[in-house]
Amino acid sequence: MSEELQQQLRAQLWNVANTLRGNMSAGEFMYFSLGFIFYKYLSEKIENFVDNALVDDGVTFKELWGITDQDANELKEEVRNQCLENIGYFIDPEFLFSSVIAGINKNENILPLLERSLKQIEDSTLGQDSEEDFGGLFSDIDLASPKLGKTADDKNTLISNVLLALDEIKFGTEATEEIDILGDAYEYMISQFAAGAGKKAGEFYTPQEVSQILADIVTTGKARLRSVYDPTCGSGSLLIRAARNGRAEDIYGQEKNPTTYNLCRMNMLLHGIKFNNFTIENNDTLEKDEFADRYGADGFDAIVANPPFSAAWSAAQKFLSDDRFSKAGVLAPKSKADYAFILHMVHHLNEGGTMACVAPHGVLFRGAAEGTIRRYLIENKNYIDAIIGLPANIFYGTSIPTCILVLKKCRKEDDNILFIDASKEFEKVKTQNKLRPEHIEKIVTTYRERKEIDKYSHLATLDEIRENDFNLNIPRYVDTFEEEEPIDIKSVIAEIKALEAKRAELDKEIEGYLRELGIVE
Numbered sequence: 001m002s003e004e005l006q007q008q009l010r011a012q013l014w015n016v017a018n019t020l021r022g023n024m025s026a027g028e029f030m031y032f033s034l035g036f037i038f039y040k041y042l043s044e045k046i047e048n049f050v051d052n053a054l055v056d057d058g059v060t061f062k063e064l065w066g067i068t069d070q071d072a073n074e075l076k077e078e079v080r081n082q083c084l085e086n087i088g089y090f091i092d093p094e095f096l097f098s099s100v101i102a103g104i105n106k107n108e109n110i111l112p113l114l115e116r117s118l119k120q121i122e123d124s125t126l127g128q129d130s131e132e133d134f135g136g137l138f139s140d141i142d143l144a145s146p147k148l149g150k151t152a153d154d155k156n157t158l159i160s161n162v163l164l165a166l167d168e169i170k171f172g173t174e175a176t177e178e179i180d181i182l183g184d185a186y187e188y189m190i191s192q193f194a195a196g197a198g199k200k201a202g203e204f205y206t207p208q209e210v211s212q213i214l215a216d217i218v219t220t221g222k223a224r225l226r227s228v229y230d231p232t233c234g235s236g237s238l239l240i241r242a243a244r245n246g247r248a249e250d251i252y253g254q255e256k257n258p259t260t261y262n263l264c265r266m267n268m269l270l271h272g273i274k275f276n277n278f279t280i281e282n283n284d285t286l287e288k289d290e291f292a293d294r295y296g297a298d299g300f301d302a303i304v305a306n307p308p309f310s311a312a313w314s315a316a317q318k319f320l321s322d323d324r325f326s327k328a329g330v331l332a333p334k335s336k337a338d339y340a341f342i343l344h345m346v347h348h349l350n351e352g353g354t355m356a357c358v359a360p361h362g363v364l365f366r367g368a369a370e371g372t373i374r375r376y377l378i379e380n381k382n383y384i385d386a387i388i389g390l391p392a393n394i395f396y397g398t399s400i401p402t403c404i405l406v407l408k409k410c411r412k413e414d415d416n417i418l419f420i421d422a423s424k425e426f427e428k429v430k431t432q433n434k435l436r437p438e439h440i441e442k443i444v445t446t447y448r449e450r451k452e453i454d455k456y457s458h459l460a461t462l463d464e465i466r467e468n469d470f471n472l473n474i475p476r477y478v479d480t481f482e483e484e485e486p487i488d489i490k491s492v493i494a495e496i497k498a499l500e501a502k503r504a505e506l507d508k509e510i511e512g513y514l515r516e517l518g519i520v521e
Contacts, residue, residue: 005181006181006184006185009169009171009181009182009185010185010188010189012168012169013033013037013169013185013186013188013189014188014189014192015165016033016162016165016166016169017029017030017033017189017192017193021033024147028147030189030190030193031140031141031259031262031263032141032148032162033162033189034186034189034190034193034263034266035118035138035140035141035266036141036159036162036163036166037166037186037189037270038137038186038266038269038270039097039117039118039121039138040097040163040166040167040171041171041182041269041270042089042091042121042269043091043096043097043098044097044171045087046061046083046087046089046090046091046096047061047062047093047096047098049083049086049087050064050079050083053079053082054075054079057075061079061093062093062096064076064079065092065093065094084124084125084128084130087275088125088128088129088130088133088134088274088275088276089121089124089125089130089134090120090121090124091117091120091121091124092120095113095116095117095120095121096117097117097163097167099113099117100113100114100117100163101163101164101167104160104163104164109152109153109156110156110159110160110163111143111152111155111156111159114143114159114163115143118138118141119138121134121137121138122134122135122136122137122138129275129276130275130276132279133265133268133269133275133278133279133280134265134275136258136262137262137265137266138262139258139262140258140259140262143155143159182270183240183267183270183271183272184271186266186267186270186271187208187235187237187240187267190205190235190237190263190267191205191207191208191237205234205235205237206234206237206238206306206358206395207394207395207435208237208241209394209434209435209436209439209440210238210306210358210390210394210395210404210435211237211238211241211242211304212241212440213356213388213404213435213440213443213444214238214241214242214304214306214356214357214358214404215238215241215242215244215245215246215304216245216440216444217354217356217386217404217406217444217447218242218245218246218302218303218304218353218354218355218356219242219245219246219302220354220444220447220448222246222301222302223247224246224247224248224249225243225246225247225248225249225301225302226248226249226250226301227248227249227250227251227252227300227301227302228242228243228246228248228250228251228252228300228301228302228303228304229251229252229253229291229300229302229303229304229348230242230252230253230254230303230304230305231253231254231285231303231305231307231341231344231345231348232254232255232256232285232305232306232307232308232341233253233254233255233264233280233305234255234260234263234264234306235260235263235264235267236253236263236264236265236267236268236280237267238304238305238306239251239253239264239304240267240268240271240273242302242304243273244271246301246302248301248302249277250277250278250279251268251273251277251278251279252278252279252280252291252300253278253279253280253281254280254281254282254283254285254289254290254291255280255281255282256282256283256284256285258282261280261282264280265278265280268280285341285344286313286314286337286340286341286344287313287314289324289344291348298350299348299349299350299351299353300348300349300350300353301350301352301353302353302354302355303345303348303349303353303354303355303356303357304355304356304357305341305345305355305357305358306357306358307337307338307341307357307358307359308337309338309359309360309398309400309402310335310336310337310338310360310362311336311337311338312334312335312336312337313332313334313337313340314334315331315332315333315334315337315340319331319340323347324343324344324347325340325343325344327376328343328372328373328376328377329372329376330369330372330373331369332369332370332373333368333369333370336362336366336370338359338360338362338363338370339363339369339370339373339374341357342357342359342363342373342377342405342407343373345357345407346377346383346407346409349407349408349409350409351409351410352409352410353408353409354385354406354407354408355406355407355408356404356405356406356407357404357405358390358395358402358403358404359402359403359404359405360400360402360403361389361400361401361402361403361473361474363403363405364387364403364471364472364473364474365471365472365473371470374470374472375470377407378417378462378465378470379462379466379470381409382411382412382413382415382462383407383408383409383411384405384406384407384417384472385406385407385408385411385415385417385418386404386405386406386417386418386419386420386447387403387404387405387406387417387418387419387420387472387474388403388404388406388420388422388443388447389401389403389419389420389421389422389423389474389478390402390403390404390422390423390435391422391423391424391425391426391433391435392423392433393431393432393433394426394432394433394434394435401423403474406447414461414462416459416460416461416462417459417460417462417465417472418446418447418450418457418458418459418460419457419458419459419460419472419474419477419478420443420446420447420456420457420478421455421456421457421474421475421478422439422442422443422456423474425439425442426439427439442456455478455479456478457478458477458478460477464477
């Protein structure tokens with residue numbers, strides 16, 4: 001039933017987004033539709049929570065707020081405090097999703113009410129422990145945007161139609177299982193928007209197949225994670241998957257883009273993660289490390305990331321005295337921040353932890369400063385545990401082949417490095433290459449068992465790496481060349497003679513036919 005419900009919910013949500021967005025692109029409409037889904041979820045969640053809490057009092061949430069005597073006011077205050085303590089926010093009944101729907105059914109202009117409703121959710125958390133997780137959540141929903149329509153009536157009509165369509169969808173926020181189904185459907189929506197967003201999709205979404213590999217790797221050998229961290233968390237899907245795999249107690253992430261930062265926090269809450277179990281920060285990870293002193297002083301148990309490929313960064317001289325980068329002796333190039341992200345993650349990894357991140361193939365072989373950092377990580381620290389080559393064209397917005405780097409601090413001095421070339425095992429689906437479950441399982445099993453498989457994986461000693469001048473390009477270690485079968489010359493000559501004989505017979509038949517027709521004598 002769960003799978004059926006999930007598929008149904010996915011289809012319903014995507015239909016809302018796809019058919020009611022008017023002339024907007026999918027990417028433009030994404031934050032409106034996802035924001036409204038989230039608003040409906042929060043409204044139904046608090047209404048269910050309060051109604052259940054008031055069972056013994058014999059009233060419902062809405063009924064209580066219609067009573068004005070002293071006892072009712074005291075009970076209202078208690079309800080408000082319970083909501084803030086347990087679910088992190090509060091909404092007056094007049095601002096619930098169901099109240100907005102009632103206004104639509106009366107043909108009212110609901111935009112002012114909707115705007116106040118979204119604002120009250122954020123304002124209710126001011127001064128509370130949940131303020132950081134709810135503040136500015138709906139800042140990207142501009143109800144006055146001309147993209148919603150030319151006139152106020154046009155805007156009201158479009159938004160009303162979206163909300164009415166969402167009202168037909170039953171989320172089921174009471175059961176944990178159903179929260180996961182809604183969260184997964186929300187993640188599906190993000191992936192669908194990513195598919196239509198082109199190059200910008202990489203800013204907020206990591207394909208689920210890649211997320212699964214990273215999550216499986218960092219949780220290998222661990223029954224439960226204390227903490228998991230993603231320094232470029234985007235919409236949070238990768239972080240959520242790793243946390244779920246490792247049953248992580250606390251989740252940490254940082255995201256530079258304010259809009260995507262809001263999306264990530266919504267995604268956390270929609271997956272049933274309590275506000276006091278996650279901390280997502282909004283800032284440039286390299287320029288302003290929000291986790292330098294405040295959290296994870298001893299490092300994180302697991303780190304996953306899909307940083308922007310070869311992004312520019314300041315590479316300012318001040319970073320040569322930054323603990324994250326100083327030990328390598330050089331900074332990542334200004335035009336390619338890949339190793340800046342890698343060193344940042346290594347710095348935040350605890351002694352028994354595992355980090356796995358996606359990177360362009362250039363990090364494996366580029367020289368100059370990057371070559372120096374790579375050599376430092378291998379020769380000085382022996383942190384690199386595995387290199388996994390992925391197929392080209394599996395990420396939205398770029399067709400380049402990528403790899404996964406796995407690093408650990410607890411490796412022994414002579415531990416080898418596992419190379420896996422999974423670049424040729426995929427299924428082509430339209431314009432994208434897809435990793436299927438069997439491909440993922442082979443990658444993860446090979447990593448966990450550190451198996452050598454002909455033309456697929458190889459365990460390289462540090463001496464081999466040294467002989468290759470610390471170049472980690474996968475073809476140097478995994479030979480995928482397929483030798484052609486030797487040619488049997490005698491068979492080829494015999495086949496040619498047979499063809500020539502056949503041709504001679506055909507020539508005679510054609511000549512006889514032409515003679516019968518009198519074309520030739």
